[in-house]
Amino acid sequence: MPFFLPMLLLAQAYDPEIEAVMNRSAKQKQEERAAAAAAVPAKAAAPAREDGRIPVPAKYAAPFQACLDQAIESPDAGVAFAQKWRIEGGSFYARHCMGFAYARAERWTPAIVAFQQAAEEAERSGEMAQSARLWAQAGNAALASGDAAKARDEFDAALARGLPDGLEKGEVHLDRARALVALGDGAGARDSIDVALEQAPRDPLGWLLSATLARRSGELPLAQAHIARSVQLSPDDASVALEEGNIAVLTGHEDIARSAWTRAVRLAPDAPAGKAAADNLSRLPASKTAG
Numbered sequence: 001m002p003f004f005l006p007m008l009l010l011a012q013a014y015d016p017e018i019e020a021v022m023n024r025s026a027k028q029k030q031e032e033r034a035a036a037a038a039a040v041p042a043k044a045a046a047p048a049r050e051d052g053r054i055p056v057p058a059k060y061a062a063p064f065q066a067c068l069d070q071a072i073e074s075p076d077a078g079v080a081f082a083q084k085w086r087i088e089g090g091s092f093y094a095r096h097c098m099g100f101a102y103a104r105a106e107r108w109t110p111a112i113v114a115f116q117q118a119a120e121e122a123e124r125s126g127e128m129a130q131s132a133r134l135w136a137q138a139g140n141a142a143l144a145s146g147d148a149a150k151a152r153d154e155f156d157a158a159l160a161r162g163l164p165d166g167l168e169k170g171e172v173h174l175d176r177a178r179a180l181v182a183l184g185d186g187a188g189a190r191d192s193i194d195v196a197l198e199q200a201p202r203d204p205l206g207w208l209l210s211a212t213l214a215r216r217s218g219e220l221p222l223a224q225a226h227i228a229r230s231v232q233l234s235p236d237d238a239s240v241a242l243e244e245g246n247i248a249v250l251t252g253h254e255d256i257a258r259s260a261w262t263r264a265v266r267l268a269p270d271a272p273a274g275k276a277a278a279d280n281l282s283r284l285p286a287s288k289t290a291g
Helices: 004-011 016-022 026-037 058-073 075-087 091-104 108-124 128-145 148-161 167-182 186-199 204-216 220-233 238-250 254-267 272-283 286-290
Strands: none
Touching: 058 075, 058 091, 075 091, 091 108, 091 128, 108 128, 108 148, 128 148, 128 167, 148 167, 167 186, 167 204, 186 204, 204 220, 204 238, 220 238, 238 254, 238 272, 254 272
């Protein structure tokens, strides 16, 4: 394999976590978080379920779901619903929905404030797990706004409130790692991503970010192992395929790199990952590309 190829790859400004991890759809992320809270009605003291969802008390479940539905249909209608419900006694669930509605509109500053206020109100009510979840929501809104430092602080606040072991804790550590990557703190990101992999081992994005961090730091055996896990969990993700190729070419497996990049182009030709993969393919020697 020509020496210049890995050097060109290492010089690229694009890395797959920019699209797949750092810039994960803000609306999708907020909807995932809201859906995790909008579970079946149950007693307020109900424990977390295996999927990480904490049931909403019956008193709040129906209006909370109605508020989320309004926000999805129209963010302004969701804000109005939440404001009225808050006055009528909607507790921190009303503020939670307000933050969700603002996030749907990509109005990140009021979304952060609403989630922070909801988290503080939940804590005053003794709902520490709910408070932790809402601090995490505030962190994702801050990350979507481009304020990685604030996001890190919000995720730290979420973890300080305590979450049970499992998927939810892992997701918060993954989000914290995203913020630390944006801040250029590779060592801190590695610490959080290692916890995320332990707590949420079936999240392919965790393995993708881990593989990319390992590649950046020159830990290629670790990068190979972790990208293989990400490919296993998400074989049709163009960003995963791109990183698989990046790691393969740096470890002398040009045939695997070509196959992975070709798959990335096929899966998402117009996305940043697909375009980066196409560019990488164009840098392969013409004779090999033709063969």
